[in-house]
Structures are given as C-alpha cells and as structure tokens.
Amino acid sequence: MNNTETVKNSLKKRYAREKRFQLYGRMAVWTGFIFLAILLFDIITKATPAFQATEIFLDIPLDPVTLELQADTQLDEETLRAIDYAGLIKKSLRQAFPEVKKRKDKKLLYKLVSSGAEFKLRDMVINNPQLIGNKPLSLWVLADDDVDTFYKLETVTSRIKEQQIGFIDKLKQDDRIRTSFNTTFFTHSDSREPEQAGIRGALMGSFWTLLVTLLISLPVGIAAAVYLEEFAPQNKFTDFIEININNLAAVPSIVFGLLGLAVFINFFGIPRSAPLIGGLVLSLMTLPTIIISSRAALKSVPPSIKEAALGLGASHMQTVFHHVLPLAMPGILTGAIIGMAQALGETAPLLMIGMVAFIVDVPGGFLDSATVLPVQIYLWSDSPERAFTALTAATILVLLGFLAVMNAIAIYLRKHFERRW
Amino acid sequence: MKKLVLATAISVGLVANVQAAGRDTISIVGSSTVYPFATVVAEKFGKKTSYNTPKIESTGSGGGMKLFCAGVGLDTPDITNASRAIKKSEYDKCQKNGVKSITEVQIGYDGIAVANSKKSERFNLTRKDLFLALADKVPNPDGSQTLVHNPYKTWKDVNPALPNTKIEVLGPPPTSGTRDAFAELAMEGGCKKVDWIKAMKKKDKKAYKAVCHTVREDGAYIEAGENDNLIVQKLEKNPNALGIFGFSFLEQNDDKVQGSTIEGTGPEFETIADGSYPISRPLFFYVKNAHIKSIPGMKKYLQEFTSEAAMGDEGYLLDKGLIPLSQSERAALRKDVMSGKKLSM
Numbered sequence: 001m002n003n004t005e006t007v008k009n010s011l012k013k014r015y016a017r018e019k020r021f022q023l024y025g026r027m028a029v030w031t032g033f034i035f036l037a038i039l040l041f042d043i044i045t046k047a048t049p050a051f052q053a054t055e056i057f058l059d060i061p062l063d064p065v066t067l068e069l070q071a072d073t074q075l076d077e078e079t080l081r082a083i084d085y086a087g088l089i090k091k092s093l094r095q096a097f098p099e100v101k102k103r104k105d106k107k108l109l110y111k112l113v114s115s116g117a118e119f120k121l122r123d124m125v126i127n128n129p130q131l132i133g134n135k136p137l138s139l140w141v142l143a144d145d146d147v148d149t150f151y152k153l154e155t156v157t158s159r160i161k162e163q164q165i166g167f168i169d170k171l172k173q174d175d176r177i178r179t180s181f182n183t184t185f186f187t188h189s190d191s192r193e194p195e196q197a198g199i200r201g202a203l204m205g206s207f208w209t210l211l212v213t214l215l216i217s218l219p220v221g222i223a224a225a226v227y228l229e230e231f232a233p234q235n236k237f238t239d240f241i242e243i244n245i246n247n248l249a250a251v252p253s254i255v256f257g258l259l260g261l262a263v264f265i266n267f268f269g270i271p272r273s274a275p276l277i278g279g280l281v282l283s284l285m286t287l288p289t290i291i292i293s294s295r296a297a298l299k300s301v302p303p304s305i306k307e308a309a310l311g312l313g314a315s316h317m318q319t320v321f322h323h324v325l326p327l328a329m330p331g332i333l334t335g336a337i338i339g340m341a342q343a344l345g346e347t348a349p350l351l352m353i354g355m356v357a358f359i360v361d362v363p364g365g366f367l368d369s370a371t372v373l374p375v376q377i378y379l380w381s382d383s384p385e386r387a388f389t390a391l392t393a394a395t396i397l398v399l400l401g402f403l404a405v406m407n408a409i410a411i412y413l414r415k416h417f418e419r420r421w
Numbered sequence: 422m423k424k425l426v427l428a429t430a431i432s433v434g435l436v437a438n439v440q441a442a443g444r445d446t447i448s449i450v451g452s453s454t455v456y457p458f459a460t461v462v463a464e465k466f467g468k469k470t471s472y473n474t475p476k477i478e479s480t481g482s483g484g485g486m487k488l489f490c491a492g493v494g495l496d497t498p499d500i501t502n503a504s505r506a507i508k509k510s511e512y513d514k515c516q517k518n519g520v521k522s523i524t525e526v527q528i529g530y531d532g533i534a535v536a537n538s539k540k541s542e543r544f545n546l547t548r549k550d551l552f553l554a555l556a557d558k559v560p561n562p563d564g565s566q567t568l569v570h571n572p573y574k575t576w577k578d579v580n581p582a583l584p585n586t587k588i589e590v591l592g593p594p595p596t597s598g599t600r601d602a603f604a605e606l607a608m609e610g611g612c613k614k615v616d617w618i619k620a621m622k623k624k625d626k627k628a629y630k631a632v633c634h635t636v637r638e639d640g641a642y643i644e645a646g647e648n649d650n651l652i653v654q655k656l657e658k659n660p661n662a663l664g665i666f667g668f669s670f671l672e673q674n675d676d677k678v679q680g681s682t683i684e685g686t687g688p689e690f691e692t693i694a695d696g697s698y699p700i701s702r703p704l705f706f707y708v709k710n711a712h713i714k715s716i717p718g719m720k721k722y723l724q725e726f727t728s729e730a731a732m733g734d735e736g737y738l739l740d741k742g743l744i745p746l747s748q749s750e751r752a753a754l755r756k757d758v759m760s761g762k763k764l765s766m
Contacts, residue, residue: 107735115737119468157676192461192741269496271444273476358460360467360474361446369446369476379479382648384457384669384742389650 043400047393053182053195054143054151056113056171058092059136060121066091067132075129083125085118089141096176097167108163112171114142116196142184143177145194145387152179157386185394189360190376194387197380199395201362205275205355205370206344208363212279213286213343218336220283221290222325225332228291229298230320249288256285257349265353272354273369281349286339293335297328330417337410341403347374373399444495445717447475451485451502452598454531454667455704458738459502459726465737466725472718477502482598489707490515499712499719503705504531504598512766522710523764526723527754528732530744532668532693532701533603534680535590538660542584544576544681548699551683552611553579554588555642557635566617571637591645591652592665602702603665607683609633610699653678668693668701669742693744701744710761720759727755 064071067083090110094100100109120141125131143151146159151168171177189201232238260281264270270277301324309319350356356375363370371379373395380392449459456479467474480488482503489501490511507525515523535551537544553559554576558568576583593600612633613619621629636642645652649666653674656664663681668688671680680688683699692698706726713719725731731738732745739745746754 116468155676157673159673192457192464265496271496272448273478354478356478358456358463358477358479360464381650382453384649384667384673386673 043393043396046390047397048390049149049152050185050390050394051182052152052179053184054148054177054179055140056143056147057138057140057176057178058089058113059095059138060088060092061095061136062088062125062132063134063136064132069132075132077126080126080129081122083122085121085125089113089117089121092136097170105163108161109167111144112147112164112167114144114195115193116191117141140178140180142195145385148195149387151177155386159386185391189362190358190371190379191360192358192383192385194383194385194391197388197391199373199376199398201359202371202373202376202395203398204362204364205278205359206372208275208366208370209278209282209355209372210340210344212276212366213282214336214340216279217283217286217290217339221287221336221339222294222332224287225291225294225298226320226325229295230316230324245288245291249292252348253285253346254348254352256281257352259284260349261352271367271369273357273359273371274367275363275370276366277353278350278355278370278372279366281353282343282346285346285349286343289339289342290332290336293338294328294332297331297335298324300331301327327419330413334410334414337406337413341406341410344372344402344406345374345399347372347378350375373402446473447500447716447718447722448498449475449477449500449502449706450480450488450498451478451500451706452482452504452704453479454482454504454598455502455528455706457669457741458528458704458743459706461738461741462722462726462731465731466718466722469725470718470721472721475718475722486511486707489709490518490520492518493520493709493711495715497709499709499716500722501707503707504702505601506703506705507707507764507766509766512764520709520711521763522761524708524710524758524761525764526706526708526727526758527746527750528704528706528726528743529738529746530693530701531704531742532688532698532744533599533606533665534668534671534688535607535663535665535683535700536656536671536678536680537663538656539677539679540660543679544583544663545685546583546681547580547684548607548611549614550576550580550583550611551607552609552614552633555590555636556608556612556632557637558632560615560618568632571639571641586661588641589643589659589662590641590665591643591655591662593649594644594646599665599667603700604634604636606700606702608636667742668744672742690739690744704743707764708758708761710763713761723758727751727758 066088069075069079073079090106093109093113094106097109100106121137121139124137124139131137142148146157147164147168149155149157150160150165156165168177184196185198187200188196188198191197228238228242260277264277264280265272270280305323305327306319309323310316314322347356350372355371356378357369357371358379359369359371361368377392377395377399380388380395447463449463451459456477460477463475463477466472478485478498482505485498485501485503486507489498491497507523512523515521535544535546553571554573556571559571559573561567561569562572573579573588575585575587577585579588592603609630618629618632621632643662645655645664649670652664652666653670656662657677664678671678671688686692686698688698688700693701708719708723728736729751730736732743732751734745734748736743736745745751
C-alpha cells in the first residue's frame with residue numbers, strides 16, 4: 001500500500017470528522033440562540049400588558065357649590081390644596097352609578113379608580129384654577145391595578161368582586177373605559193400602587209450613577225493604562241501591580257460594595273444611597289476592565305509609528321499623546337463602553353451601600369437618594385401585587401434596550417474607527 | 422504631582438462638604454415583611470405633605486436593628502421596621518451606642534400561610550403535623566421518650582388523615598423573619614403538644630429550642646429564597662408541594678394557590694384579626710426619638726402611619742394585606758407614639 005492509498009482510505013474518515021465537528025458547532029450556536037429566544041419571548045409576553053394602562057372616564061363636578069367655596073374666596077394655592085379631591089372623585093362615581101345604594105357596594109365602586117387620581121386632579125386644579133366652574137371636568141383617570149389586571153388579562157382573583165365586574169361591564173357598554181399607552185411608566189417614579197409606578201426615578205438614578213462612574217473611571221483608567229504601558233519601568237513591582245489589576249477584574253462585585261461601605265461611607269462619611277457613592281463603587285468595579293482593554297489597545301499600535309515620531313525628534317511624551325493615544329482611542333472607548341454596560345446592570349454592590357431602597361422622589365443630583373434600573377427590577381419582582389410582574393418584565397426590556405444600544409455603539413466605534421495595521 | 426495634590430484636596434473638600442449638609446429625608450430601614458406597608462405610608466405622606474418622601478431600605482429585621490442601633494446622628498436611620506419585637510441584646514446595643522430613647526410602634530398583624538396549588542386538595546393540618554413533618558429530630562414513633570432523625574417521608578406517615586404524597590415544603594431561608602416566626606409559632610406550637618418535650622423547657626431551655634426550632638435538612642424542606650413570588654410560581658408548577666409565605670402574597674394569588682387550614686381554621690382576614698388562626702405574628706417599627714426634632718416631618722410621618730385612614734379598620738394598609746389592631750389598641754398606641762413613650766427592657 002503506497003502513501004496515496006493510505007490518504008485515500010482515511011479521507012472519508014477525515015471528512016466525516018470535519019462534518020461532525022461542524023455539526024457540534026452548529027448545535028452549540030443553536031442551543032445558545034434557542035435559550036435567548038425563549039428568554040426574550042418570555043419577557044416580551046410578560047411585559048406587553050405593562051405598556052397599556054386602563055383608564056376610566058369621569059365627569060368631575062367642579063362647581064363652587066360642591067367645592068363649598070364662597071363667591072369671594074381667593075383661589076390661592078392653600079385653598080385649592082384643602083379641597084377634598086377624593087370626595088369629588090367619589091361623587092362623580094356615584095353620579096355615574098346612581099343605582100348603587102348600599103354602603104358596601106359604594107366602597108367597591110370607589111375602588112375602581114386608582115388612589116393616585118385625587119392627586120392628579122389636585123395638581124390639575126392648582127395649576128389651572130379656571131377649571132372651577134359650573135361645567136364638570138371630563139377626565140380619563142387611571143383605574144386601580146386590580147381593575148387594570150382584570151380588564152387587560154381577564155384573570156379573576158378574589159381581589160376583584162362580582163359587583164365590580166358588573167360595574168366594569170357597564171362602563172364598557174357606555175364606552176367609559178379604555179386602554180391607552182402607559183405614559184405613567186416613563187414619567188413617574190417608584191410607587192406601591194402598580195398603576196402609578198414608573199421607572200423615571202430609576203432611570204435618572206442610573207444616569208447620575210453612571211455619570212460619576214464615567215467621570216472617575218475613564219480618566220483614571222486611561223492614565224493608569226498609559227503610564228503602565230508606556231512609561232513604567234519593567235520591574236517586579238510593576239509586574240505585581242499588573243497581576244493585581246487582572247485579579248481585580250475577576251473579583252465578585254459584592255466585594256466592591258463591602259469595600260465602598262467600609263471606606264466611602266464609614267470613613268469618608270459620604271451619604272448612603274446617593275449616586276455619588278454608587279458611582280464610586282461601580283468605578284472601582286469597572287476600572288480593571290478599562291485599564292486592561294486600554295492597555296491592549298495601546299499595545300496594538302505598531303512600534304513603527306512610535307519610532308517614526310521619535311526619529312523625527314518628538315519627545316516620548318509627545319509621541320504618546322500625539323500619536324499613540326489617538327490611534328488607540330477607539331479601542332479604549334470600546335472597552336470603556338463595555339465596562340459601563342457592565343456597571344449599568346449591576347445590583348450586588350449597591351445592596352451594601354443603601355441603593356436598594358424605596359425612593360419616590362426623582363434624584364436631581366449626585367447627593368440625592370437614588371436607585372438604579374436593575375435594583376428597580378429586583379424590588380418589583382419581590383412585590384406582592386400581581387401587576388408588578390408585568391412592570392418587572394417591562395423594566396427588563398428597557399434595561400436590555402439600553403445595553404443593546406451601548407454595545408451597538410461599541411461595535412460601531414470598533415468597525416469604523418479602528419485601523420488595521 | 423501638583424495637580425494630584427489639588428485633586429485630592431478638592432475631593433476631601435467635597436466629602437467634608439457632604440458631611441456638613443443636613444438631611445431632609447426620613448431614612449427607614451428594616452424588615453422586608455413590613456416594607457410593603459411602610460412604603461405605602463411613605464408614598465401617601467410624600468404626596469399629602471410638602472416633605473420629601475421617606476427613603477426605605479429593605480434590610481431584614483436583624484440588619485435593620487444593627488444599622489438603627491449604630492448610634493445617633495444624621496448618618497444613621499431614624500426608624501427601623503421589624504417583623505418581630507426587639508431583642509434584649511439589640512436593645513442593650515442601642516443603649517450602649519447612645520440610642521437611649523426608642524419608641525415601639527406595633528402596626529398590626531401578619532399571618533403566615535401554608536399553601537398549595539389549587540390543582541390539588543386543600544390540606545387540613547395541625548401545628549403538630551407541621552412539627553413532625555419538618556423538624557430535624559422528632560419523638561421516636563415507637564412511643565419511647567427519645568428523639569430520632571425525622572423518619573417521615575410522606576404526609577400520610579405523619580398523620581393517617583393526610584394524603585399519601587411526599588413531604589415537600591418550600592419556605593424562606595433562616596435569615597428571614599418569616600422563617601423565625603414560622604419556627605416559633607408553627608413548629609414550637611406543635612412541639613409543645615408533645616408532653617415530655619414541653620417538660621424539657623423547664624429543665625433545659627436551649628435543648629428545648631433546638632428540638633422545636635431546627636428544620637430538617639434532608640431535602641423535605643426546600644429553602645426557596647426571600648422572594649415569595651417565586652414560591653408561588655413553584656407551587657403552581659408542582660401541585661404536590663406546600664409553600665410558606667406571608668398572607669398578603671396568598672391574597673394576591675388566590676386564583677393559583679390556597680391556604681391550608683391549621684387546626685381547622687384557614688388563613689383569612691377575619692381569623693387572623695381575631696387571633697383564631699394560630700400562625701400569625703405582630704409587626705413593629707421602632708423610632709429613634711433623638712431624631713424627631715432634627716429630621717423634618719418625623720412627627721407627621723408617625724401621625725400618618727398611626728392614623729385611622731392608614732391602619733384603621735378600613736385603612737389603606739388593609740388593602741395591602743395588613744391585619745389591624747383592635748380599636749382600643751390603636752387608640753392607646755396613638756397616645757404612646759405622640760408622647761414618644763420610651764421603651765424599657
């Protein structure tokens with residue numbers, strides 16, 4: 001048997017081996033893809049109801065007699081604030097359902113409307129006192145979350161009573177109930193009433209926190225990377241630092257939270273729950289990522305460019321800042337964006353520093369109490385009210401959207417600005 | 422180098438500045454069981470008044486006490502929520518750290534439900550059944566006064582009246598206040614029914630507690646994390662399992678799960694309120710009286726929480742699953758809170 005025959009005989013086997021390997025590879029990719037598809041499908045189906053809000057149409061009496069206002073009363077804010085708005089909404093509900101007489105049924109009737117409606121009405125009247133007059137104010141108000149869940153999903157729990165189902169049927173006949181796009185979800189902050197809960201506070205919290213993270217970790221990370229890569233002497237000590245940076249990148253994030261608690265809160269006295277402390281802790285976490293990716297980007301700039309600059313008389317410093325750093329910038333920014341995306345999805349370190357909390361006021365700066373998007377997801381997933389399940393999924397979608405955008409920007413930077421040598 | 426020094430100086434200055442600034446938001450920590458109630462009150466308070474909405478962290482009863490008792494000052498919380506009364510050791514720690522004057526506020530009751538999927542039959546349990554099914558060590562089934570490792574595999578082994586299904590109970594981990602309360606109220610309640618173990622209490626309290634409170638670890642009791650929604654979902658998937666969680670979760674999900682009766686009484690609003698449902702516990706919060714003056718809105722918040730509109734017989738907290746105190750208890754409580762009655766132990 002000569003060589004050609006040996007090869008010929010084994011050829012079939014070799015082809016089969018390659019086919020098998022390709023099949024394994026394809027199966028691996030498909031498994032990953034199927035899991036992703038299941039996850040997305042589950043989240044999207046759960047989230048869809050959250051983008052719709054059920055509203056009820058009310059004619060709210062705003063004549064001075066009902067409001068018990070004298071003709072000469074000044075309509076200043078204090079007077080307007082003191083009006084019993086909850087009572088007005090109850091009255092308009094009684095007018096819409098004149099047949100409801102029993103006290104118990106009336107209570108059920110009042111529960112159709114969200115408890116936030118009175119505050120919406122109050123703010124409307126305070127902002128625009130001209131509304132007070134003989135014409136009733138026609139207004140779509142949010143329905144209570146139990147009504148909302150029932151109307152959208154038609155699930156019957158004991159939270160919704162038979163009489164209430166009757167009321168809803170009547171509203172349906174009169175075209176006084178509808179679903180519309182849930183703007184509350186984007187314009188309001190956390191609330192214990194699902195129909196009034198939104199992600200604005202968490203979004204702003206994430207914004208301030210990430211801003212602090214970016215402002216700290218980007219300059220510090222780049223400076224560290226440039227120094228270590230271009231200027232630092234090669235000795236045992238720099239080796240030691242390098243090993244430590246690589247190790248830090250693999251440290252569980254909760255450890256940074258504990259560190260933040262011990263150093264920033266207990267020692268420096270930075271207030272708990274503020275974006276400042278959150279940003280500091282998250283920048284500790286993203287720093288290693290940024291340093292490592294920046295060093296890789298700096299390393300990939302060819303030595304010939306450096307040597308040419310030095311040969312033309314540029315100083316070491318000029319070479320680095322005029323030539324090497326600009327050429328490495330797309331790679332550095334890609335690393336920074338991926339680091340920030342990581343920081344955006346982090347909850348564990350924030351647990352230790354008080355950012356896992358119920359916070360209603362929208363944070364307006366670095367020192368206001370705040371929470372972030374992933375924490376909001378965590379808090380809602382643990383709430384007893386059924387309607388929060390949909391809100392949780394919807395928030396996950398928003399977070400995934402932000403992550404996708406950030407990663408897309410990173411890919412764009414890499415594709416369009418990175419040079420191949 | 423100069424720049425570095427400057428940057429350090431600026432950051433130190435910033436930090437010092439932060440410390441000097443006062444706080445105008447009430448800071449609350451503590452139990453995850455009280456969290457759903459406290460947050461509702463905080464939100465109402467924020468909407469009704471011109472004060473900021475209080476910030477509430479859910480740290481667990483024990484974690485809350487630790488932060489609360491760390492001292493007096495703006496960087497410590499003003500109120501801590503607890504699903505059990507303050508312990509003597511915690512009280513002593515508070516005193517040691519200068520938190521001298523604390524007011525205890527009992528807000529109502531919470532029932533603990535033992536529930537299963539609606540696809541299966543409702544369980545009719547006793548506390549003794551629960552003890553025998555879930556304790557690590559149980560009295561020897563042959564009747565002698567010795568303890569053996571829990572031999573029971575099915576509910577029928579425990580009590581012939583119960584169905585012949587595997588013992589599988591999903592419940593909270595030991596860090597949870599719900600677990601503490603379950604061990605104390607349900608398991609110890611059943612444990613006491615065995616006369617010779619009850620007699621142990623007088624002789625050796627520690628051994629008695631170890632017997633009554635230790636949950637078996639052979640897989641029959643499954644720790645399902647602090648997330649009660651997860652337990653409900655798992656019960657739906659597994660009709661043979663039982664789950665342990667707070668009454669408010671049962672109420673929200675009663676199209677999927679049903680509460681077992683304990684000694685003939687089911688977990689319902691009325692039975693928990695009148696005390697006939699045996700596994701129910703009081704809920705509290707504790708106020709740091711030294712902060713009432715320095716934090717704006719504290720008095721108003723306490724007023725809102727203890728008002729009839731919140732914790733009364735038709736208050737909004739009842740919608741969230743809180744079981745109210747009686748009329749007279751509420752009146753007494755309001756007086757204590759407004760006068761800042763100091764807790765002593």
